[in-house]
Amino acid sequence: MDKQEVFERVVKILTPYVKNQEALAQVTLETHILDDLKVNSARLVDVVLEFEDAFDVEIADEDVDAVETVGNAVDLIRSKQG
């Protein structure tokens, strides 16, 4: 799966949790998930479960700690896809 496709699917999964719709409209790989999109940090565990289901990967809790931007999430998913 190419990077653009993963990016688009990640954004789609994040969308229901996004509180800042303006930031979502201009989302890039550099967009910060908590600071820019204002996703409630408690809900990140739900987002990760949806990543796992959507991309058929397993994501360890320690991997999640390093994810800050949308690009971090895309890279992590692609690395797990092998």
Add this chain to the structure above:
Amino acid sequence: MSERVVVTGLGVIAPNGNGVRDFDLALRKGQSGIRENADMIESGFASQVAGVPQGVDALAESYFEEDMLLAMNMSHRYASLAAVDAWKDAGFAVPQADDDRIDWDTGAILGTGIGGMDTSAERVVPFTNAKKVRRLGSTAVEQVMASGISARVSGILALGNQVTTNSSACSTGAEAIAMGAERIRNGHAKRMLCGGAEAASHYIWAGFDAMRVLCRSMNDTPERASRPMSASAGGFVAGSGAGVVMLESLESASERGATIHAEIAGHNVNCGGHRQGGSMTAPNPNGVRRCIGGALAAAGLGPSDVGAINGHLTATGADPKEIGSWAAALSAKPGTLPPITSTKSMIGHGLGAAGAMESIACILMLEGGYVHPSINCEDVHPEIEPHADSIPHTLLEKPDLEVVLKAGFGFGDVNVCLAFRKWSGDVSRV
């Protein structure tokens, strides 16, 4: 000084109607909301009928954001819909999520009898047993914690006063109203959203089916299954839903120019102590009589002031004893008991939501000048027969209706009685 407490907002999600307008119409028509229940049939229940509000998910999707809905089980949905309706009915706008202002003067006491057992049964237990705890995600706790519904509502409406959940089995919903009224009377809050919610879930109802207290003889005719005061009553019908009222100090309501639906003239709560005939599952009749008498005294009313009674009346063997207690508490000889009706005849027994949905029925009756029919008791129970003339089988127009008593009795031998008075517009009465 003790504040007078009035009702300035109503919200209801009930098996026979969502929203006060539809609920009012259904009550007047004597329309049953009891239907066949597929989950109970599938799970081999002896009782296979229940009262379940219809169309709630679509309604919730029109009220709440997608991410919030992901963390809202059924009792959250019922409670939040009813609370938002009561809030709007009281003349307030629902705040935007990014609006940082808080209403420090309004709180919530929203109760539940059983809580988020649907989430426990459908997610927490199976995921945990399958060693997949991680798959529960972030939303399990807020849906199973007892205070989940009041917590949810406080977030939607930015409430800043006391926010809590009470639980006293089948008296929960009415008890919440009594507790909120007390808080306002004591000057601790201007407004309290009060009531209760109970999910529709066969997991909640299973234990009642095992106790053989649910009606099992009318599975083929659901609308006839809930039969309070009837000789052929065979147990209660499982129910669900939510009722929420906005209670407000008269001073605050007058200042705002709010529309007043009714006054909480007085209330009383007590426990029969599981003695003198009372037990975990049966009310001590002396406790019931004291509770009713105490509510009247608190309201400064006498038995002759009572225009109608909305009983607890579930359609179990406790109905004749309850009628006896009403007659004793009001010193009413046969033929003189005020009209007595059971909302449960139409919606079943909503457990922790029952007292709240039924309190809304009382307020609608006061506003509309009627007593709703108590259906399915054409064959009045022989022990109730002396008071049969007090049971309205069809809509009873009563334009002069001034006071309605609502009582609720719960497992644990706990009792609550609320005295609702028609709003007279007289702010000087004490």
